[in-house]
Amino acid sequence: MKIQLKQYLSAISNEQADALETLTFLVGDSDDPNTNPSEWGRFPHQKTVSERFNRAQKRNATTKPFTTDLPNDKGTRVSFWQVKADLSTFEYLSLARKVAQQTVAQGSETVTVQLQKLPVTTHKPLVDALISALYAANWPLTSFKSRKKDKKPTKRLHIYGLKTLVDTKQSVATAEGTNVARDLTRLPPNVLTPGEYRKRIRQLATQFGWQHKFYNKTQLEQKKAGAFIAVLAASENPTGGLVHLRYQPARRPTKTLALVGKGLCYDTGGINLKPAKFMYGMHEDMGGSAVALGTLIALSRLKVDYAIDCYLALAVNDIGPMGYRPNDVITASNGTTIEIVHTDAEGRMVLADTLAIASKAKPDLMIDYATLTGSCVAALGTTYSGAFTNREEFHDDVIAAGRKSGERVWPFPQDKDFDAALNSKIADIKQCTVGGGPDHILAARFLNRFVDKRVPWIHVDLAAGNHKGGLAHIPTETTGFGVRFTVDLLQSKVFAN
Numbered sequence: 001m002k003i004q005l006k007q008y009l010s011a012i013s014n015e016q017a018d019a020l021e022t023l024t025f026l027v028g029d030s031d032d033p034n035t036n037p038s039e040w041g042r043f044p045h046q047k048t049v050s051e052r053f054n055r056a057q058k059r060n061a062t063t064k065p066f067t068t069d070l071p072n073d074k075g076t077r078v079s080f081w082q083v084k085a086d087l088s089t090f091e092y093l094s095l096a097r098k099v100a101q102q103t104v105a106q107g108s109e110t111v112t113v114q115l116q117k118l119p120v121t122t123h124k125p126l127v128d129a130l131i132s133a134l135y136a137a138n139w140p141l142t143s144f145k146s147r148k149k150d151k152k153p154t155k156r157l158h159i160y161g162l163k164t165l166v167d168t169k170q171s172v173a174t175a176e177g178t179n180v181a182r183d184l185t186r187l188p189p190n191v192l193t194p195g196e197y198r199k200r201i202r203q204l205a206t207q208f209g210w211q212h213k214f215y216n217k218t219q220l221e222q223k224k225a226g227a228f229i230a231v232l233a234a235s236e237n238p239t240g241g242l243v244h245l246r247y248q249p250a251r252r253p254t255k256t257l258a259l260v261g262k263g264l265c266y267d268t269g270g271i272n273l274k275p276a277k278f279m280y281g282m283h284e285d286m287g288g289s290a291v292a293l294g295t296l297i298a299l300s301r302l303k304v305d306y307a308i309d310c311y312l313a314l315a316v317n318d319i320g321p322m323g324y325r326p327n328d329v330i331t332a333s334n335g336t337t338i339e340i341v342h343t344d345a346e347g348r349m350v351l352a353d354t355l356a357i358a359s360k361a362k363p364d365l366m367i368d369y370a371t372l373t374g375s376c377v378a379a380l381g382t383t384y385s386g387a388f389t390n391r392e393e394f395h396d397d398v399i400a401a402g403r404k405s406g407e408r409v410w411p412f413p414q415d416k417d418f419d420a421a422l423n424s425k426i427a428d429i430k431q432c433t434v435g436g437g438p439d440h441i442l443a444a445r446f447l448n449r450f451v452d453k454r455v456p457w458i459h460v461d462l463a464a465g466n467h468k469g470g471l472a473h474i475p476t477e478t479t480g481f482g483v484r485f486t487v488d489l490l491q492s493k494v495f496a497n
């Protein structure tokens with residue numbers, strides 16, 4: 001899907017406005033509640049619009065946005081959205097979602113927006129937010145409804161009133177990555193089996209020119225990846241395993257980034273079976289892998305000059321007689337022995353071996369994404385995601401990238417004394433505790449045991465992977481959260497220098 005973008009350094013003329021079906025104005029907000037279109041700088045048919053606004057105001061009937069039809073042959077429908085100058089990126093994205101919803105409902109293939117009397121500092125974030133929201137609103141998400149809605153997709157976005165042209169490469173690249181992740185994550189578990197997922201990943205690898213390798217159960221056994229295999233054990237003829245993709249830049253790279261994702265195509269909980277309320281929705285437990293993949297797509301589109309190794313841990317946490325059990329002791333690929341406590345803590349099992357394998361190549365930075373713990377959701381809700389790192393000095397940049405991207409992330413502590421909760425009487429470490437406690441922090445401490453200390457590492461627990469009613473610019477509950485955050489984070493001193 002592609003939306004053609006045109007940016008204009010001029011204001012829209014009367015003739016241009018009269019030729020349109022719809023026209024959206026984003027207007028600088030004033031602290032004065034009596035603000036009137038006559039004070040909004042010059043725009044087509046301003047006098048008529050002002051008079052109508054005043055009449056509506058007298059009747060207490062002004063709508064937000066104020067919407068009216070221009071007195072021309074087309075009856076151009078104009079809407080005026082008032083924008084405050086000091087919004088956060090999250091707020092710009094949230095506003096843009098409403099604008100996109102309105103323009104999609106109006107059904108015009110061309111969305112025309114005029115920035116009216118807005119401070120120049122708002123232009124770039126507004127252009128980014130509009131692009132991101134229009135891509136999200138129009139992305140052709142897979143649907144299994146027998147009657148499809150025939151809404152017309154947006155094909156063009158024309159923005160008038162800019163001071164300078166805005167570079168939109170990153171907005172478009174992250175939109176594609178986010179929406180691919182969102183679509184994959186929404187797919188039902190009988191459609192997106194690990195085998196089908198692998199097929200789609202192979203197609204993407206061909207499209208983007210990534211190197212592609214797959215390690216099946218037998219090959220993981222050869223790597224002594226006992227933690228990963230424990231999760232595959234309950235499935236009959238498992239099609240899961242470890243996918244390794246590599247992006248190689250045009251010129252010899254000086255740095256390597258590793259992206260890791262949890263890809264549980266379904267999570268029943270295993271022998272510690274989930275109750276109905278918590279099992280429903282567990283096809284989204286592969287969201288972390290989709291975000292890693294979406295990030296790889298965005299960075300490939302941006303033609304970054306470093307190499308990227310992307311590891312996707314694909315499996316289904318099934319129930320079956322061969323499944324792993326609490327009290328089992330399992331040996332991971334780095335030799336660490338793990339006492340199993342709860343089979344629903346399978347995410348950290350596949351990630352343990354995947355992080356150990358990814359560490360071996362000594363990347364300059366490693367980031368993993370996982371819908372890992374309920375306690376992270378309990379701690380943050382679902383509008384933020386949690387971050388955990390073995391480099392505490394990253395905290396400020398992690399928070400800043402969350403704010404800059406509008407995908408807000410907050411760090412949690414990683415002090416060594418948390419490890420006491422994972423002491424095992426029989427093995428090197430317990431997988432988790434039997435219940436309660438700061439499981440999101442303990443999960444990160446557990447994973448830390450499988451990461452080479454020399455590798456700077458950030459673990460993202462995707463609490464905001466699903467948010468009721470949509471989040472920021474994303475209209476669906478499945479958010480694809482993490483792609484925008486990562487692309488901004490990689491431009492901070494965490495990775496760029």
Ligand SMILES: [Zn+2]
Pocket residue numbers: 267269317343344345346347
């Ligand atoms: Zn689980």
